[in-house]
Amino acid sequence: MKRVQFERSTVPYFFVAPQIAIIAVFFLWPAGQAIYQSFLLEDAFGISSQFVWFRNYEDTILNYAWLQSAGFTVVFSSLVTFFSLAIALLLAVKANEVLHGSSSYKTMLMWAYAVAPPVAGLMGNLMFNPFIGDLYAAMNAMGWDFNQKLDAFDAGFVVILISVWKQVSVNFIFFLSGLQGIPKGVMEAATLDCRSPTKRFWTITFPLLAPTTFFLMVINITYAFFETFGIIDTTTRGAPGGATNTLVYKVYTDGFLGADLGGSSAQSVILMLMVLALTVFQFRFIERKVHY
Amino acid sequence: MKLKQHIIALAAAAVVGGSASASFAATEIQWWHAMGGRLGEVVAEIADDYNASQSEYKLVATYKGGYEDTMTAGIAAFRAKNAPHIIQVFDAGAATIINAKGAVYPVADLLKEHGVGFNSQDYISGVRYFYADSDDKMIGLPFNSSTPLLYYNKAALEKAGVEAPKTWEDFEAIAPKLKEAGYQALAQSHSPWIFSENFHSRHNIQLASANNGYDSTDAKIMYNNEHMIMHWTKVKEWLDKGWYGYYGKAWGDNQDAFVQGKVAMWLGSSGSFGGLKKSADFEFGTTYLPYWKSIIDEPKGTFIGGAALFSFVGHSDEEYKGVANFFEYLTSPESQFSWHKETGYVPITTAAYDLAKTEGYYNDTPDAEIGILQLSQPGGEWTKGYRLGYYVQIREAMYKAYENILTGNSSVPEAFAEMEKESNALLERFHDTYN
Numbered sequence: 001m002k003r004v005q006f007e008r009s010t011v012p013y014f015f016v017a018p019q020i021a022i023i024a025v026f027f028l029w030p031a032g033q034a035i036y037q038s039f040l041l042e043d044a045f046g047i048s049s050q051f052v053w054f055r056n057y058e059d060t061i062l063n064y065a066w067l068q069s070a071g072f073t074v075v076f077s078s079l080v081t082f083f084s085l086a087i088a089l090l091l092a093v094k095a096n097e098v099l100h101g102s103s104s105y106k107t108m109l110m111w112a113y114a115v116a117p118p119v120a121g122l123m124g125n126l127m128f129n130p131f132i133g134d135l136y137a138a139m140n141a142m143g144w145d146f147n148q149k150l151d152a153f154d155a156g157f158v159v160i161l162i163s164v165w166k167q168v169s170v171n172f173i174f175f176l177s178g179l180q181g182i183p184k185g186v187m188e189a190a191t192l193d194c195r196s197p198t199k200r201f202w203t204i205t206f207p208l209l210a211p212t213t214f215f216l217m218v219i220n221i222t223y224a225f226f227e228t229f230g231i232i233d234t235t236t237r238g239a240p241g242g243a244t245n246t247l248v249y250k251v252y253t254d255g256f257l258g259a260d261l262g263g264s265s266a267q268s269v270i271l272m273l274m275v276l277a278l279t280v281f282q283f284r285f286i287e288r289k290v291h292y
Numbered sequence: 293m294k295l296k297q298h299i300i301a302l303a304a305a306a307v308v309g310g311s312a313s314a315s316f317a318a319t320e321i322q323w324w325h326a327m328g329g330r331l332g333e334v335v336a337e338i339a340d341d342y343n344a345s346q347s348e349y350k351l352v353a354t355y356k357g358g359y360e361d362t363m364t365a366g367i368a369a370f371r372a373k374n375a376p377h378i379i380q381v382f383d384a385g386a387a388t389i390i391n392a393k394g395a396v397y398p399v400a401d402l403l404k405e406h407g408v409g410f411n412s413q414d415y416i417s418g419v420r421y422f423y424a425d426s427d428d429k430m431i432g433l434p435f436n437s438s439t440p441l442l443y444y445n446k447a448a449l450e451k452a453g454v455e456a457p458k459t460w461e462d463f464e465a466i467a468p469k470l471k472e473a474g475y476q477a478l479a480q481s482h483s484p485w486i487f488s489e490n491f492h493s494r495h496n497i498q499l500a501s502a503n504n505g506y507d508s509t510d511a512k513i514m515y516n517n518e519h520m521i522m523h524w525t526k527v528k529e530w531l532d533k534g535w536y537g538y539y540g541k542a543w544g545d546n547q548d549a550f551v552q553g554k555v556a557m558w559l560g561s562s563g564s565f566g567g568l569k570k571s572a573d574f575e576f577g578t579t580y581l582p583y584w585k586s587i588i589d590e591p592k593g594t595f596i597g598g599a600a601l602f603s604f605v606g607h608s609d610e611e612y613k614g615v616a617n618f619f620e621y622l623t624s625p626e627s628q629f630s631w632h633k634e635t636g637y638v639p640i641t642t643a644a645y646d647l648a649k650t651e652g653y654y655n656d657t658p659d660a661e662i663g664i665l666q667l668s669q670p671g672g673e674w675t676k677g678y679r680l681g682y683y684v685q686i687r688e689a690m691y692k693a694y695e696n697i698l699t700g701n702s703s704v705p706e707a708f709a710e711m712e713k714e715s716n717a718l719l720e721r722f723h724d725t726y727n
Contacts, residue, residue: 131548
């Protein structure tokens with residue numbers, strides 16, 4: 001391949017400067033602070049401080065509470081990502097086929113997009129309230145002895161349901177525009193070759209949607225890891241018995257409620273490394289299978 | 293990321309809060325508090341009344357969110373050298389602020405050195421020592437002081453034909469009758485506070501080494517004892533028999549169960565009295581926190597929950613004069629009595645208590661006196677409270693243990709052993725951090 005050499009100019013640097021500045025102020029500087037704090041044993045008011053190497057990591061990572069929380073985070077994130085993608089894809093495919101009143105269907109499916117996670121959590125909390133919650137009553141009426149306060153499975157069900165509900169509409173919008181971007185000609189040719197719509201979907205539509213799906217997967221994993229914080233905080237708060245405590249919620253409770261800066265910094269550094277590793281994995285191994 | 297934005301927002305708030313001062317001729321006194329809802333309105337009234345009563349100082353009361361949020365805001369402001377003059381810190385956070393050497397100006401010294409004078413004997417016995425150091429010197433001024441009480445639905449008890457229980461043995465006798473009458477017998481709103489800390493005070497049992505943590509940060513938790521294991525084995529039995537309702541960690545969810553008439557009796561705070569009067573549409577009464585006859589014949593008093601006001605170091609003498617002046621106003625019998633009446637929190641001085649009695653307040657509402665009577669019951673060796681570091685996290689460990697007991701996830705001894713291990717690791721971290 002022939003390489004084209006352009007003359008170097010300083011102008012592009014001016015264009016990227018604002019972005020670089022934002023990353024530096026809102027990511028690099030706080031991340032650096034977190035790494036520095038994670039090596040310190042310091043009282044909350046910053047009066048005395050000592051450098052302790054990896055003590056904070058040993059104290060806060062190598063214990064049952066952290067491992068329990070890590071386990072839940074993995075299960076929770078996988079389920080939230082899978083179900084919010086699957087349901088959104090199903091809805092998008094169906095909404096795309098509707099001929100009459102399709103725009104009102106689409107608008108209604110997008111509505112929940114505007115709801116912030118803590119608000120979704122509060123709404124879910126009301127619906128699962130043991131005295132006035134309709135969903136709580138419905139679950140029990142169906143013969144499920146439902147009690148999210150005293151049953152770890154039920155509590156997990158509540159937070160996953162709310163997190164998925166909140167995210168489906170975001171995914172729906174992307175899948176729908178992805179579907180509309182598939183050339184009509186390709187679909188018509190496929191119809192001539194194959195009668196089964198299911199087979200057509202899996203062999204033609206789904207591979208063509210792969211770039212959208214991959215992008216959404218990255219976004220959804222990040223959502224499940226971090227943004228569901230607001231949902232956990234307004235519903236279970238990690239209960240019962242720490243069964244629904246995600247890693248980011250634990251960072252918050254230890255640091256912001258418990259005033260243990262070193263310990264929560266160490267946990268956030270580990271969390272940062274986990275997400276970094278996950279992102280590298282996604283781009284190296286999964287993105288290879290995606291054709292743009 | 294949410295957390296980072298949060299940090300920056302806090303820092304920004306601290307800067308704005310700090311720079312707003314010093315624009316008036318009167319010396320401004322910043323007071324950050326955690327009193328929301330009706331309580332917040334009362335605090336605003338206190339500030340207005342104080343400002344109207346004199347012209348030298350201007351008190352600015354700012355609501356900073358819940359107890360933990362307020363403490364975090366205070367910590368961020370202190371680190372940014374923009375600390376408010378007065379901050380409200382709750383019971384579980386007391387060790388954090390008191391052990392940070394040189395962060396606060398002890399209230400006893402502040403009052404004495406700024407012409408107000410201070411005598412700890414003016415305060416009722418239940419509040420005198422909780423926010424004091426090991427030499428009994430008061431560091432924080434008790435502000436909203438409450439104590440756990442048993443609330444009961446009068447109609448429910450009448451329907452079952454029973455009296456409110458004095459002891460847990462009595463409770464076991466009446467619970468089946470309440471169940472028959474269609475009620476869950478009991479719920480409670482704060483198991484670390486009521487079924488652990490005050491359980492030890494009521495039965496005069498030590499809850500941590502090093503004099504409940506007052507003498508040193510080098511302390512170990514002593515919750516894993518036979519009495520606690522017996523009590524929680526019983527609580528689990530009660531739950532299984534349908535005598536006890538657990539509606540989660542949130543205070544309000546359990547209180548709602550009582551307000552909705554699902555449970556007949558509820559263990560809450562004396563500070564809940566004012567709110568319940570408004571929300572419950574039935575007659576209710578209050579009585580003392582029950583105890584186990586099998587553990588102690590004559591129960592001891594309880595100690596306070598709630599929060600205290602601390603004054604940060606680093607302000608001018610003139611400003612501290614203002615703080616002292618406001619504290620004098622706040623602890624005056626009239627101001628304490630009105631706070632007591634409006635909220636249900638107990639008056640902290642004997643003079644205020646006497647005023648409430650002479651005004652005949654308890655003749656009309658005898659239930660409002662139970663809290664202060666319970667706090668004034670004879671104290672024992674272990675009724676003064678506790679001073680334990682990272683106690684917010686220890687309470688989380690306790691909640692976890694209790695939920696594991698109630699869900700049947702762990703046996704009672706297993707849950708206590710795990711909680712002890714987790715708590716002691718936290719205490720060791722705290723000791724190494726603050727020494």
